[in-house]
Amino acid sequence: MKLSAPIPTLKRKARLLARTGHIPLHQALDRIAAEEGFGAWSLLAATSAATRPAGKLFARLAPGDLVLLGARPGQGKTLMGLELAVEAMKGGQRSTFFTLEYTESEVLDRFRSIGADRAQFGGLFELDSSDTISAAHIARRMAMAPRGTVVVVDYLQLLDQKRENPALMDQVQALKSLARDKGLIVIMISQIDRTYDPSAKAVPDLDDVRLPNPLDLKLFDKACFLNQGEVRFQTV
Missing domain, CATH: 3.40.50.300 (P-loop containing nucleotide triphosphate hydrolases)
Structure with missing residues (x-):
């Protein structure tokens, strides 16, 4: 599955969500992962790792x-x-x-x-x-x-x-x-x-x-x- 943006960009988006939404970073990461079609950030990261250079x-x-x-x-x-x-x-x-x-x-x-x-x-x-x-x-x-x-x-x-x-x-x-x-x-x-x-x-x-x-x-x-x-x- 192709991501909408590189991992660092998604990570920055999660950090902003954590600050503005007053939620823990791990929850923000999981929300971003869900938007990308993954059940959790760990799944997104592991899948992306297989295709990174x-x-x-x-x-x-x-x-x-x-x-x-x-x-x-x-x-x-x-x-x-x-x-x-x-x-x-x-x-x-x-x-x-x-x-x-x-x-x-x-x-x-x-x-x-x-x-x-x-x-x-x-x-x-x-x-x-x-x-x-x-x-x-x-x-x-x-x-x-x-x-x-x-x-x-x-x-x-x-x-x-x-x-x-x-x-x-x-x-x-x-x-x-x-x-x-x-x-x-x-x-x-x-x-x-x-x-x-x-x-x-x-x-x-x-x-x-x-x-x-x-x-x-x-x-x-x-x-x-x-x-x-x-x-x-x-x-x-």
């Missing part, structure tokens, strides 16, 4: 890759990052999600929104939402990570907001070396500049990445961009 995208990634995952707000880049982590864990690989943006409860909520159960993966999944996240922090946490571990960083532009952290270019270079030396797959979620015009270009690309500080995007091995349910993958 994370599996095909993950198959194109390899240990040692540094990957850029970019989209404007509300287009599902965080969900895609988690879906890629889930794809890794389905194959027995570990995943760690570093976020300066979300709390643990919000990340768990996003697991549910993609039809995944955090508990089923046991010790394969780790969440780090500390305020000290930087390339050096990630390297310390991943020092003993096995080859093939997926590392999702949410998000690129926040890494150098603290003055005590190295320049963004230096941190991305360090993460590139970490990926190659340890055989990790490092996925960096990225903002897209406000100047991006979807009427002129259906999906953003490297030219649209928001860069408040200098960064050579050729440091990335691969890139994936999202907009309105469309996904574009490229080798950098």
